[in-house]
Amino acid sequence: MPFTGAMLRLARQRRGIRQNEAAQRLGISPTDLSRIENDAKEPSLSFLEKAAGEFGVPAEFFSLTDRIYGAPVSVHPMWRKKAQVTAGEMDAVVAELNVRVMHLRRLLQATDINPIRTIPQLDIEEYGSPAKIAALLRMHWMLPAGPIPNLTQILEEAGIVIVHSRMGGSSVSGVTFRVPGLPPLIVLNSDQPGDRMRFTLSHELAHIVMHQFPTPTMEQEANEFASCFLVPTKDVAPHFGQGRVDLPKLAALKRVWKVSMASLVFAADRAGKLTTSQKNYLWQQFSMNHIRTSEPPELDFPHEQPTIVTSLLRAHVENIGYSVAELANILTMNEAELPEFYDMSELIGTAPNRPKGLRIVK
Missing domain, CATH: 1.10.260.40 (lambda repressor-like DNA-binding domains)
Known part of the structure; x- marks a missing residue:
């Protein structure tokens, strides 16, 4: 052999x-x-x-x-856990990314994804700031003003493949893999709450749109983009009103904008709704109520569920006629290993809504 x-x-x-x-x-x-x-x-x-x-x-x-790729441009940790990603964690994450790329390449041999949105490349030096690029992308995609109800759906419509993974229990919150001949792949750590996952997804989108090469400021730029893309300053400003910005108001707005209360503090500051003393007082309240480390669980909301990979798998099983064992074979996996990567319950019963632009090629 x-x-x-x-x-x-x-x-x-x-x-x-x-x-x-x-x-x-x-x-x-x-x-x-x-x-x-x-x-x-x-x-x-x-x-x-x-x-x-x-x-x-x-x-x-x-x-x-198959060609094996090294670490992507950016791998950032979940700041609530620890500041660094160990070498062992990095090896495991990059190995998983490579395996997922191998799977995606094989799944796309018999299926095709036709995005209904395009992904522009927008350079900060040309366009001025991540905030301006975030606004330009919202205009390019013709997104309405206000909150984005389902960020995952928007990115999938642009042909970006999104998957959730525990990433071996590592501290990595999200990572983007771009290899020749395949759509961008974003892997999100499933252990993070819904608000953090949306921010991570927006952060990874920033790298796809703005960063072709690593720079010393790329993480800060991606964070600024993520915040402004999810919560545009001019859109959110009226929601703060003329009264005091306090914890109950932030909690109420979190349900609307589907971002963290901390993100809304930054948005209120950008909108000129906070004095320095008011902002400092809010952060003190966050610390006293342990919100900086864990926001109130009653404000949590379900993760947005990606659909492209599930639809690709279903296409092979239902449209092309593969058995689950045959599917494992073309992916060069043990059948028992499939649930480590994919929710196999989605391959049985009623099919989920197929994302717009997915075409089956036989």
Whole structure:
């Protein structure tokens, strides 16, 4: 059987297993495992079968020749958990991204996505600021003034593929992968609340629209874009009224705008509705009520559910006629592993609404 050492490494890293631990599990030295992963030593068939069992993949996975990509332009952590993403977390996240790209490439061999929106490339140096670019994109997509009810749907209509993942329990809140020949892929950490997930999605959209190359200020720029795209200053200003901006008002507006109370404080400040002392007092209230670390759970709202990948899977099962086992085979996965990546309950029963622009190609 042909063998690709990089695929062995990818399978190991996706499971978050360090090389020394993997070598011990597989009964070889770390040096030999390193040589195998770098195609400097030919593995035995029994070794590959054991590795397949340890890493939860079919042995055929190790013979794939797909290109493996490194870390994307931006990977940012969930600030409420910790400030840094460890090397091990990064390896696992990037490995999962590569596997998802491999799946997407195979799913799109028999199906097609025809977006009804286009994604412009808007450079900050040309357009002035992330806030201006956010306003331009809303105009380009002809979004009405006010809150965006379903951000996920808007991005999917632009051909952006969105998936939710626990990301191995890592601190990464979201990441965008752009590879040649495929639509942009955004993976969102499913462990974050709905308001944070929408902000993360808007943040990742900023990278797609504004950032072709990494810069020292790109994260700050993406945050500014995300805030202004979700809560345009001129649209939200009248909602604060002429009275005092306090916690009850922020809580009420969170239900309308579907962003965090903290985001609304920044929006009120941008709109000139807060003096410095009022803003400082609000942040003190946030700290006293522990809102900075966890906003009131009664204000939470359900995650927006992406539909493109589910529709691609359903197209293969219902329209093309694959069994679930055959679907796992074309994705080079164990059938039991499918639920780790996809909600298999969506492949049974009533079909969800297919996103506009999804075309089945047989």
